[in-house]
Amino acid sequence: MTRTLALALLSVAVLAGCKREERSLRMAPPVAAKLDDVRLMPNQIGGAPPYVLAALGQPYEGNAYQLGLGKTLYTWFNCDGCHAQGGGGSGPALIDGWWRYGSDPASIYVTIRNGRPNGMPAFGDKLTPEQTWQLTGYVRTMGAEQASTAAPSRNDDLQSRPSENRAPAATSPPARVAW
């Protein structure tokens, strides 16, 4: 009885086949190369992401592992140096919902890859397209109105603001303010 029940449930679940937790560790080079064909509008704001993303099932929007790696890259490449915890410093804030150069994935991808006027450096020569997309995906979770269940949680360091899985970040009170 129990066994059949279990099997039934498992098979149903498998058929549902949601892969949000899948960890693809290696992307075939040809696919990885396609990740870079982003087409932007002439003004370099807004555009179409590569078709391959859809084929891959939008891993940089719903896959917790990819977003987690994105958060790691955000730390490793010292994005906080300018965007301090997404709150903004010498660079603009990333959690206030305002995007000078477009909030859609393609624009953000290009922003990271090519850089932007007034200080945003180009990371195209430091990050592979795959990494750039991971970072893009993570940056989009930072200011999200509604937290995705795949969004990363806090880091094991000093508490600065509620983590991405507790969005909306902009409206949450800064943690250190005593009530």
Added chain:
Amino acid sequence: MRHRLALDLAALPLHGKSWSSITWWGTLAFMLIEGTGFALVIAIYLYLANIASEWPIAAPPPDLGPGTLLTVVLLVSLVPNFLVLRWADRSDVTKVRIALLVMIVFGIVPLGLRAFEFPALHTRWDSNAYGSITWILLGLHTTHLITDLIDTIVLAALMFTRHGHYKRRIGDVQDNGLYWYFVVATWLPIYAILYWGPRL
């Protein structure tokens, strides 16, 4: 296998009270579980305080007001609770009904005060480990206040129905009263450590 009659039980009561009641022992067992839980959380508090360089971390000691008031209310509530148990023991249904209504009030008031206790901590669960442990400690006890309040309300309702007349209900009332003693008893060490610990 064959057997011989050796004992006649026909004279025994149809329901056991306190020591002879199964639910009474069950309540005791659950108190042991939850007591262990409280003890562990307090142990975590002491552990974290012990490794911390400053305690409380990045916050003044909590305000004494609401917590102390709540403690007083809980201590006062022991009187009606005692009366409930006594009248239940005498199966005085009418008095038990009234006393239960009083106990409902004594269940609601602490919850109101508890709402002021959290801000009085001057920290948040996500500020640092001190905030986390204090909120959990308060939260854990709050859940006990809530569950016992609901239990009391349901029981009071039950006592006003025809079911109120059965001896079994008396047992339920006694178990509920016993559990309230536990809720108060667990609060005292928590109060001491939460409000006076940081002041030592």
Added chain:
Amino acid sequence: MRLRWTSAVLSPLGCAGCVGWQSAMDPQGPQAEHLHRLIWLFTGVAAVIWLLVMLSLALAIWRRRDRSDEPVVPTNAARERRSAVVVFMAVGATVGVIAGLTLASYLATRQVSEASAEPLKIRVQGYQWWWQVSYLDPAAARQITTANEIHIPVGRPVNIELAAADVIHSFWVPNLAGKMDLIPGRDNRLEFTVARPGQYRGQCAEFCGLQHAHMALLVMAESEADFETWQNAQLAPSAAPDSDERRSGRQIVTGKACGACHTVRGTEAAGTIGPDLTHVASRAYIAAGVLPTTRGSLAAWVADPQTIKPGNNMPMVPLTADELRAVSAYLSALK
């Protein structure tokens, strides 16, 4: 002698590694010696006790005391009493053995954790999934940073400061000492001495994620003189490329993604996320003990790190065949 005995026992299992470069049964320093002796003491005692218990059990089963045909064996007070005495003595013996072993264990702890006068101070930091090794020389100029390979002089006590950069790891070189965890927020220390020159392999012993299996390190024990020369070689900046191929290799390493994570002292590559590559070719292995360092393995690693060590943090940087050749040529020259 004991060693030969172990290997004799183990060889049928094809377990040649037991007496080898990552084994608790092949001690190469005083600390490991003490532990080795302790292991044998406990094993011996345990074996004797096990045999005694099994013997008495066998006797109990096969030597039938009771000949009666009663459905249940009647108990005989006198026999019960005699057995009680025996059981009581057995329990007493257990207590005695336990006390003895506890004492032995305590003494061993004391011997192993004796601190020495002025040890060589090294800081090992665990990363997912490699080891950063820094030599803490009071003179800042003489501080060396390398990865996955610890050179130490024979006979001089080494004091290793253990820290974790991300998750918990555990430092374990069984031929030299017991293991000690690297724990975020809590630095640990481990001290040991190597008696004989040689290569001793160690490996992370606390599950630390995807590539826990491929997080090895090598301890190179050598004479004071060799250690000196190694130190001076490491202090020098990276070797300048001596051919066009290597020159373009350096350009790629510094210009492309490599430099963002790796440092090659003497070039613009100053990343701090991955291992220091200044003298990468001087190490016996790359990728924390996965591949022996050759030009070929370097090329293979750069070309496709995720196939060789799936899940590790090195991305697959798109390179043309020529670029790859140049990079491997350059890296394999970083002696």
Added chain:
Amino acid sequence: MSEARAEAGDRTETLDRDLPPALLEQRLAVTWGTLAGFWGWLTTVDHKLIGRRYLVTAFVFLLLGGVLAMMMRLQLARPENRLLGADFYDQVFTMHGANMMFLFAVPVMEAVGVYLVPLMIGTRNIAFPRLNAFSYWMYLVGGLMLWTAFALDMGPDIGWFAYVPLSGPQFGYGKRSDIWAQMITFTEVAALAVAVEIVVTVFKQRAPGMSLDRIPLFVWAMLVTSFLVIMAMPAIMVASTSLILDRLVGTHFFNPAEGGDVLLWQHLFWFFGHPEVYIIFLPAVGMTSTIVTTFARRAIFGYVPLVLALIATGILAFGLWVHHMFATGLPRLGESFFTASSMAIAVPSGIQIFCWIATLWLGRPVLAVPLLFILAFFATFVLGGLTGVMVASVPLDTQVHDTYFVVAHFHYVLIGGAVFPLLGAIYYWFPKITGRMMSERLGRSAVGLLFVGFNLTFFPMHLLGLAGMPRRVYTYPAEMGWGGGNLFVSASAVILAAGFLVFFIDAIRSARHGAPAGDNPWDAATLEWATPSPPPSYNFAFLPVVTCANPLWDERDALPVATGLRVERRELLVTSAAEARPEARESSPRNSIWPLLSAIATSVMLIWSIFSPWAVVWGSIPIGIALIGWFWPKGTPEDDA
């Protein structure tokens, strides 16, 4: 008015002694029976049906866990094997550990207790039978949740011990860790519920005359185990809850940067984790004592020392959690203390071993399959205990900790120490549960295969560990020279698996076609054999009266029984805790659907709370409603008294 009602109740009362035997059994069956069909299956509160359900489920999980083990052995059979990827292997070994500990070992022991304790102490149902039903549903959902997650590539990949920070908010990507933590909540709620039932059943429902010194040793073992559960499980629930909080709402219990501590997790986990071992082992001690008594054909030697040993083990179990943390660099003094206490626990174990051997020595051993399993247990468990003494030594442990030596050690303790007695117990009590005997012939081959296969599989792991092979590695380089040993182990694992297969085949076959057993096929001494096999829904037509430690041996001709219980309501006897003097004729709850509904509501809340903290608020409302429905009187004779 209440008096009137009570009298009315009294007037209609029919006593068991007023009815002829046939009619009595008929009436009792009506009062205590379970409805036929699916509805009955959902609503039953019969401890035997629920215990059986628990048993079957636990053994299904054993089978699944075994499959995982074989997958791991396949992967490790040769160096640098790429059969299972690193990510999948991590999920597999985590699932194997979590599944075997939380979904097999603990529940299966409780299952045996739930089934046997009421029978052994001569009562009609377990205390809080509805809680019992609830606990099974919780356990089932917890298990299904874990395995569903695994099927979705969402299985936990953090080890069954889930050390932070690897399982924490920063490095435990996605929901995998939360699945693990919530599975803990499910299984611990179930375990705690059963523990409470068993404690109260043993304290208050023993047959009249069963004073403390007449309690069967298996019941003593389950009693101590239940107290261990009650004291130890809260620790892991606190731990897993704070882990979820760290991950979901950003608390800092385990974040060193904000005053938290990484080792706090290990303290909490092992404060539960070590007693856990004894929660699994002590019931096996009880089973061993029972089987040894029956097949040595004499009263157990050293009843009192054995009981004291059980209690001593239970207490000491809380004094040695730190010996899992000897490599974390804790202060030396503390470590020496924990070395001493860890070794001290060898003394009660010694007492048990010696008393069993003495019993066999003074008795007339009958080498039936259950006893054969116990002999296998002696050989393996003693060895496991001795390696346990080795890992209890701080310096020695720094060499073997987290190596295959430890893997070998705890499999010797858990399989040798717990699973062998368990299988012996299944062969022993199978006739009582199903009314049919298992096959002696298949049984013997099962013992042989299991014993040989087990030792060939796990003994070499000691050597691999000393040869430097760490645990939880998904592969190893060829030049390490571990290939031969691992291949040998993997091959032997097939023999072990074959042994389990034979056991399962025998169990399934015998359930249908086994030889009819009769009431007491082994001529055993304890009360569960004083009633038909399988026992009727009411367990005993007349509650037995106990006059000695081995009633069925010393009262051969006729078992003394008590009368005077009513038949039209579920009535059982409450007796005093120490002397078991009759105190009241208490009623026992009828079948109910509310435990299932409450379990569903609770499951929804727990799973939802992985994704949103608000689940705790909104999800609690249906739980409250379900519980009120559960406890609100239904006007049955059981409620009205």
